Amino acid sequence: MSQTIRAGLVGVTGYTGMELARLMAQHPSMELVRVTSRSEAGKPLSAIYPFLQSIPVGELEISMPDPVDLAQACDVVFLAVPHKTAMEISAQLLEHGVRVVDLSADFRLNDKDVYEQWYAVEHTRPELLKTAVYGLPELYADQIAGAQLIANPGCYPTSAILGLAPALSNSMVATDGIVVDSKSGTSGAGRGAKVGTLFCEVHDSFKAYGLGTHRHTPEIEQEVSKLAGTPMTVSFNTHLLPIDRGILSTIYTQLRDGFDLAAVRAAYDKFYAGKPYVRVLPEGQLPETRYVRGTMFCDIGLVVDSRTGRLIIVSAIDNLCRGASGQALANANLMSGLPLETGLPKAPMMP
């Protein structure tokens, strides 16, 4: 009855490409029919990813990226390539009539100038910024379903925006002075060969990096400003965790007069009612990255500290699944008329 959706993946050698391959191996109605890599073309996928041996997707031959071929062979194409590169490929694929889910940052920012300021490259396809839909299903499910081009959210922004959305859209917290203190697993740093992400440089250690300068900052500010209905500046700061997967953001806000924990909890429960992948944890419980490992869940814990008048929001996601490839797949599901959850993992990997 239902036809299989044919999917392509441009850029398979990084962790987001790897994760998409993993997820696609389990999808009942979407099939990976093209994977591309300039450096690995000609090999079967299992040759570079031995864990996919004896799984059908592992037999797929890696090819050179060719927009014409991709557009012809696929119903939807995922781009797991660096920003700037994604810009042009997206445009070419769209011209050939295939839908695109871009995992890079190239279409996340509505404003060309903001993009160019933070990413320090020219945006050569600004006309597409208007049509791209920001692929956060809890906020934009309807637009995603009808989109040709999805700007798949960044990992950190996913955790920050989902954490803040109910509080801001209900005007429960001050819009200034917000601090987002985020910590990410090392897969977020990519699969390039660099001394800084060697095992012996990361293991048994912890560090801050890029304080106040991370490129996900304008993406967070853009979306929370929409939710709050007013321009916002956020202090967004990042740290590197010696874990494979997971982001945990501790978000410090000032609770407005008249609200207490019960009111906040009610607002969060209402905002996320019917959203299967956001779990507002029971009172007194806080997120742990392991509880969302390998899944689309965003777990949210809420604390009101009466001594300081703060609402502290803690949100946890899996940076590779929810923060990248799983969310991309969920968006492709919606674009293809499938239920959001199709083919996505149900239970987290514990321990």
Add this chain to the structure above:
Amino acid sequence: MSQTIRAGLVGVTGYTGMELARLMAQHPSMELVRVTSRSEAGKPLSAIYPFLQSIPVGELEISMPDPVDLAQACDVVFLAVPHKTAMEISAQLLEHGVRVVDLSADFRLNDKDVYEQWYAVEHTRPELLKTAVYGLPELYADQIAGAQLIANPGCYPTSAILGLAPALSNSMVATDGIVVDSKSGTSGAGRGAKVGTLFCEVHDSFKAYGLGTHRHTPEIEQEVSKLAGTPMTVSFNTHLLPIDRGILSTIYTQLRDGFDLAAVRAAYDKFYAGKPYVRVLPEGQLPETRYVRGTMFCDIGLVVDSRTGRLIIVSAIDNLCRGASGQALANANLMSGLPLETGLPKAPMMP
């Protein structure tokens, strides 16, 4: 058409119970209808396992173990309780007519005396030793399908036996002098509160333990002796890895005259043809525990060292999935007339 198989789980607070709950959350035709724990009865499963919140299995209430109720409510019952305890519960459940998959060691050894010698307790249900089937699907799929009582294999033995089976059954290696050097992730040490398995005692370290005395020794010897057709003594030795999941066994054998790597590879390929969960790796490739994480795969690497005349076999499994609960579920599938692979994870969790 196909009815849902109703499953029970006795003992849910350990890692094997946790893993079975995780797997059951994804099974399309088997449903967990009872989970028991003396210490946690009355709570929903998600109260002790927050990662199961908003997943249906998480809402299941934990109950006290009651053989009559379990037999009535379930088609199959998994026992994730310590050895000796499992013995009596198994007998009671069988008397009430329900099939049992026992994850403990109580019915793995055919010989009561050997059991009592290694486990230092009396075996009070020796009559069941004859009817219990050793639940290693690659060796005993037919008997498993018709069994009432499955002795689910130990984690280490699963890796050792699958690694040795083709070589021994083809008389390719000497049956004496074999060394099995095994290394296990820490989940194999259980979820009890002990200083020795605290994070700071295990992390960033590695140790040997129980050399020559591990209780899985007679289980390995029993099964490899059957495969070789002659009684065998094996030097089996264990180490603790600072990882969550995974067992890797490096197995040292003496290759008999007349065999070379090509012959060995051919024998392994033939032995495991049609067995979806054993992957004999391409020549030159060796197993890594991450490549089987969360799955039923047993990856096998083969090396002939001409300097020493040795065939070195390396096998890797996930100790919780293949080495315990996944294998138990596969056995329950076969007992229930379902395909072996029903509801089991396809792709390993990487990274």
Add this chain to the structure above:
Amino acid sequence: MSQTIRAGLVGVTGYTGMELARLMAQHPSMELVRVTSRSEAGKPLSAIYPFLQSIPVGELEISMPDPVDLAQACDVVFLAVPHKTAMEISAQLLEHGVRVVDLSADFRLNDKDVYEQWYAVEHTRPELLKTAVYGLPELYADQIAGAQLIANPGCYPTSAILGLAPALSNSMVATDGIVVDSKSGTSGAGRGAKVGTLFCEVHDSFKAYGLGTHRHTPEIEQEVSKLAGTPMTVSFNTHLLPIDRGILSTIYTQLRDGFDLAAVRAAYDKFYAGKPYVRVLPEGQLPETRYVRGTMFCDIGLVVDSRTGRLIIVSAIDNLCRGASGQALANANLMSGLPLETGLPKAPMMP
């Protein structure tokens, strides 16, 4: 010439006791002559700590704690026992005329009521609160040298206070709205056998805990209030890292008008001039816990975020060495007339 200082250690089975034993093994002029543990009395220290075999301190026999004997045999006694227990032992030891370094929280808070409110036990020796000296050498070296009773600082407070001291004492930041987001290695959770700190519960994960309620909060507030010259309320929040040792605190403040990074850096350089164990890192460099591993160093990184007007301070220490036993030893050095650095490790353990 110089006589060897004789030291005692009450409570040797926890990680702070273990760390003190490690450090004492290298001290050229202080010798551990008594170690006590109710549960392990009668054994040599190396029997419970195999890593101390063949090192002289490993041969010391563990004894039952006896204040009279300790006072007679020792020049200084370290208490590595839980709060409340330390209170009485301290008093008894002081009565017998021996100097005490208490690693518990019992004498850190000047105000009995604040102690009783946060620790939920009665303080039975309030008269000692006046004479106890808070053992942070950068702030109180002179008083420490003359003290009979040292309240050794908590691990988190050490990182927070050293991070904030120059900014607050120079009135460079607003005294309200400060957020201290701290992350600690697992040794900080103690060596008791608990499921929550098992390897498989901590490894490859990250979580927040005790937001707004950690008992180190009043200790931080007491000391930063003194530095600022005004009562302060701080939002102090804690997280658990899957590493053995290390605390990293990211401290969010609002920079006052008229100050810039250069001014801030100058103030920090001046404040810590001549303090060998605080390293104000070069501009653009941020602390990593590995860079202080096993040592007394507190590394401080400074960032001014002009977008938000914030001064973000990052401080890193080793929670066991600087945050507990190393600092205790430094205090004992000062109390004994020795240079601060005597016997303390020079180079961090890398990697």
Add this chain to the structure above:
Amino acid sequence: MSQTIRAGLVGVTGYTGMELARLMAQHPSMELVRVTSRSEAGKPLSAIYPFLQSIPVGELEISMPDPVDLAQACDVVFLAVPHKTAMEISAQLLEHGVRVVDLSADFRLNDKDVYEQWYAVEHTRPELLKTAVYGLPELYADQIAGAQLIANPGCYPTSAILGLAPALSNSMVATDGIVVDSKSGTSGAGRGAKVGTLFCEVHDSFKAYGLGTHRHTPEIEQEVSKLAGTPMTVSFNTHLLPIDRGILSTIYTQLRDGFDLAAVRAAYDKFYAGKPYVRVLPEGQLPETRYVRGTMFCDIGLVVDSRTGRLIIVSAIDNLCRGASGQALANANLMSGLPLETGLPKAPMMP
């Protein structure tokens, strides 16, 4: 009185160079006066190693390697460069009259042909093979003291040779059929930027590599053959551990008739009497890599398995300290007329 020994280090950017810098920071009578690196020349050491900031050695400026300058400025030079490179530099330094401790493999094998076969490069300085002394202090302390050129042992060989020496020199075990199953921490794989040693590729995993083909094999065979008094072939096999430091070797031998555990233990105790860095553990106790972390200790555990007639020897070292730079420093001590232990860490880093 005693003059400070002036030391040079050629090649400071790898983990062995880093470790030597760490150790030298604590040495009371040897001072690092030259460190060289082609890629980092001109910077102070602390610029590439922030953990050395505010420690005197950190202020040393990295220079280009210049044999004449090194020979003039130093009493002893450590070479932490790749094999083949070390060969020529050693010769030049020796010609200029300075003693050399070569941490590479270039002078470890007495036989030029064996070297060229395993390392696949020409040995251009074979005349030095005769004069080089194998720097294992327990075996060759006297020769080391008088040597001009030390071939510092490999990490794996150090653990294997020390583990086997007493058994072989006392003819207690069969000389054929020995299996050395070794597991190493990831610092052993070097500090080069490679995908295979990225955090996310190593963490939470375990693998075998190079079975039967590791270049440390002939080094082990050379030394154990001397100890046994007969040519030996050993099955030596290696694995990669997700830890920073540490090697644990599990060594399988066949005990000869007439020997039991008591006899073996007596032989080991006698062989290592007066050797401060080998700890033969009490009966029933087995080594753990953490117990030797950061030190020169080699811990040895002994098990006789009567079922299989095997003597199983487990030895653990720190691969960077004992297995490389610490041993190099110990050798330099002996060459300089200092006691073996001068400046070396006493207590392991725990946890």
